[in-house]
Amino acid sequence: MTTIAVIGLGAMGLGIAQVYAAAGFTVLATDAVQDARDSAIERLRTNLLPRVEARKMPLAELEALLSRITIVDRVAAMAAADLAIEAVIEKIDTKRALFTDLEAVVGPDAVLATNTSSLSVAAMAEGLAHPERLLGLHFFNPAPVMKLVELVAHPLTSTDALGHARRLTEAAGKTVIDCPDRPGFIVNRCARPFYGEALALLEEGRSATDIDAAMLAAGYRLGPFALIDLVGADINLAATESLHAAMNGNPRYYIHSALRDQVTSGNLGRKTGKGFIHPETPGPAPADAAAIALRIEAMIANEAGWLLAEGGTTETGIDTALKLGLNFPRGPFEILAAYGRDRLRDELHRLAEIAPAGLADRYRPAPILEFA
Ligand SMILES: NC(=O)c1ccc[n+]([C@@H]2O[C@H](COP(=O)([O-])OP(=O)(O)OC[C@H]3O[C@@H](n4cnc5c(N)ncnc54)[C@H](O)[C@@H]3O)[C@@H](O)[C@H]2O)c1
Structure with a gap:
């Protein structure tokens, strides 16, 4: 019998516990806060009952799923875990202390x-007695719905540990993509130019509705501004700032004042009732929709090209991750194949020439776009 331990029963941990329990695994789960522990099973039941009411899940299946989850009051009660996944607050000291406790019992x-x-997963492994068994399993929100999991190896992670985590997570129905231990991993990093280049266009005077309409015409389910409005401009700004800092201020992650100003204005998107576009919707595509899409997609392909050059992932892995993680209609290397390398490189050169002072390097082509 395989046992999965989940630590942290917030939005992500609860979803991750559901994923493995639904696949038939025994789950031990805990949280530092008693109320989070006490309410966990009822919160899961409340999340799943609409599926039962819609006749998408028999009640017996819901009860069986819940019966496979045991809430325990401390990590010391998780000795049986074959795989322990933490989803506690995003603080490295908290996570390190937790793994030190786990190491002593599993x-x-x-x-x-x-x-x-x-x-950084490598930074989290520092000081562990067995850093080779630590890895990243990056689920997306909501974990039960999103198919993608990024499997993150740091330099000391063993192939046994990676294989074990992959098998168990694939058995739980997920598509597991190998991913380097680089800031933003694959999806959060390659998503940046989708927003960043749209913000550059906005600062040049294009309207958010035109830009979104252009991307809808190119096959995207949501435009960049609708997506910022959905998740929240504050969340988008925090993610951009984090990547900008982690990548030593590289201008590819430049923080546009249009985004900062939006956050300062308090119009964060759906959660505040008003955003870049929300509650409006984009109108018809502008006459130069194809040029707008080319510009944004050239930057998506270029970002993916730089990530690929850093190692630890593949073209197919990156394409799959962006299609599953962001619902993109095509991955960066499919974009590259569709336009051709020369067209994308020419576009990047054009953008470098018109870039504001200090930002030309933002458009430097990745090795894969350079002349063969
Ligand atoms: N929310 C997302 O969209 C998302 C997506 C992918 C990954 N993540 C990551 O998942 C993790 C959790 O995010 P979340 O959104 O579920 O947060 P959350 O705030 O909803 O839940 C965190 C839970 O961890 C508990 N906790 C804090 N310290 C603890 C400790 N030392 N031991 C046990 N429990 C502890 C808290 O009581 C809380 O219930 C973070 O690392 C976050 O970066 C979040």
Whole structure:
């Protein structure tokens, strides 16, 4: 019998516990806060009851799923774990302390995993007795719905640990993509130019509705501004700032004042009732929709090209991650194949020439776009 331990029963941890329990695994789960522990099973039931009412899930299946989850009051009660996944607050000291506690109780073959979005897995492994069994399992929100999991290896992670985590997570129905321990991993990093280049266009005087309409015409389900409005401009700004800092201020992650100003204005998107576009919707595509899409997609492909050059991932892995993680209609390397390398490189050169002072390097082509 395989046992999965989940630590942290907030939005992500509860969803991750559901994912493995739904696949038939025994789940041990805990949280530092008693109320989070006491309410966890009822919160899951409340989340799942609409599925039962819609006849998408038999009540017996819901009860069986819940019966496979045992809430325990401390990490010391998780000795049986084959795989322990933490989804506690995004603070490296908290996560390190937790893994030190876990190491002392789990068996020698157990794998430890972090669901961090933005911290270095290698840094988290420092000081552990067995850093080779720590890896990242980056689920997306909501975990039961999103198919993608980024499997993050740091330089010391063992192939055994990676294989074990992959098998268990694939058995739980997820598509697991290998991912380097680089800031933003694959999805959060390659998503930046979708927003960033749209913000550059906005600052040049284009309207948010025109830009979104252009991307809808190119096959995207949501435009960049509708997506910022959905998640929140404050969340988008925090993610951009985090990546900008982690990548040493590289201008590809330049923080546009249009985004900062939006956050300052308090119009954060759906959650405040008004955003860049929300509650409006984009109108018809502008006459130059194809040029707008080319510009944004050239930057998506270029970002993916730089990530690929850093190692630890593949073209197919990156394409799959962006299609599953962001609902993109095509991945960056499919974009590259569709336009051709020369067209994308020419576009980047054009953008470098018109870039504001200090930002030309933002458009430097990745090795894959350079002349063969
Ligand atoms: N929310 C997202 O969209 C998302 C997506 C992917 C990854 N993540 C990552 O998942 C992790 C959790 O995010 P979340 O949104 O679920 O947060 P959350 O605030 O909803 O939940 C965190 C839970 O961890 C508990 N906790 C804090 N310290 C603890 C400790 N030392 N031991 C046990 N429990 C502890 C808290 O009581 C809380 O219930 C973070 O690392 C975050 O970066 C979040």
